[in-house]
Amino acid sequence: MRVDIVTIFPEAFTPLQVSMIGRARERGLLDVHIWDLRDFTTDRHRQVDDAPYGGGAGMVMKPEPFFAAVDAIRAEAGEPAHIILTSPQGARLTHALAEEMAGKNHLVLLCGHYEGIDERVREGLATDEISIGDYVLTGGELPAMVIVDAVARFVPGVVGDAASVEADSFAEGLLDYPHYTRPPEFRGMTVPEVLLSGNHEAIRRWRRAQRLRRTLRRRPDLLKHEALSDEDRRLLDVPDLDVD
Numbered sequence: 001m002r003v004d005i006v007t008i009f010p011e012a013f014t015p016l017q018v019s020m021i022g023r024a025r026e027r028g029l030l031d032v033h034i035w036d037l038r039d040f041t042t043d044r045h046r047q048v049d050d051a052p053y054g055g056g057a058g059m060v061m062k063p064e065p066f067f068a069a070v071d072a073i074r075a076e077a078g079e080p081a082h083i084i085l086t087s088p089q090g091a092r093l094t095h096a097l098a099e100e101m102a103g104k105n106h107l108v109l110l111c112g113h114y115e116g117i118d119e120r121v122r123e124g125l126a127t128d129e130i131s132i133g134d135y136v137l138t139g140g141e142l143p144a145m146v147i148v149d150a151v152a153r154f155v156p157g158v159v160g161d162a163a164s165v166e167a168d169s170f171a172e173g174l175l176d177y178p179h180y181t182r183p184p185e186f187r188g189m190t191v192p193e194v195l196l197s198g199n200h201e202a203i204r205r206w207r208r209a210q211r212l213r214r215t216l217r218r219r220p221d222l223l224k225h226e227a228l229s230d231e232d233r234r235l236l237d238v239p240d241l242d243v244d
Contacts, residue, residue, distance in 0.1 A: 001106070001107070001151075001152075002107070003030065003032045003033070003106075003109065003148055004032075004080070005034050005148075006037050006066065006069045006070070006110050006111060007037060007111040008037045008048055008139075009141055010035070012141040013141065013144075013145065016145060020152070020159065021148065024152060029158050030152055030155060030158065037065050038065070039069075040065040040066075040069045048061055048062055049113075052115065059115055060115055060116055060118055061112060061114055061116070062118060063117075063118040063121050066110060066117070066125060067125060070108060070125060077106060078106070080106040080107060081106050082104060082108070082127050083127045084147065085110045085117065085121065085122060085125075086111055086130060086132075086147070087112065087122075088131050089129060089131065090131040092131055093146070098150040098153070099154045101147075101151045102151045107151070109140075109144040109147060109148070110126065110140070111139060111140030111144050113140065132146045172226075173225050174214075174222060174226060175211060175215045177207040177211045192206065205231075205235065208235055209236070212228075212235055216236065
């Protein structure tokens, strides 16, 4: 999978050189290219923003550099499957959306800054707008890295154990179960006996119950979209659980 990121702060993306993402890049599973938006300006000051028409606070990012940058990407790598504008006005990034995007072979991420981006970038360039949450950040670099990380986990081979991705929080609409490792006792806190039992069916039921109960306690809204089996209701110990 190829990912191109257009930004005025290319140095901000060093986290994509380390850990799982860095190893995926070294192995050729993930091909990430960082483009400096200022390289696509035409004035000696390399200006990427200007005052907004109609007045108001802040500066607006100009359309020309974004279009020129994407033209350069197209010339080098062909038409991308998605040109994504990171924006608090966009669709919320979800587990399902990340998985869908991982099925594409080429993504372009456009990072905004200042008061906003000229609307013509949204209208004439971006195919998608994505938000990572209902809050505003100083720029699109952090959202772009979050999107790359979330999507990369679904690219075959990036995560060594595919089963760990399948069991992630939100993979089935539920939060994840608690995880433990050695030692079995630490500062008075012990690992649940069932996990030490070697009884795989008991462990499966315990983990399913923990996922259900944790979701009910912390994110009950998620259960509205979960089809609960009779076993699930017994594990929750709430046979008549109302999730409507």
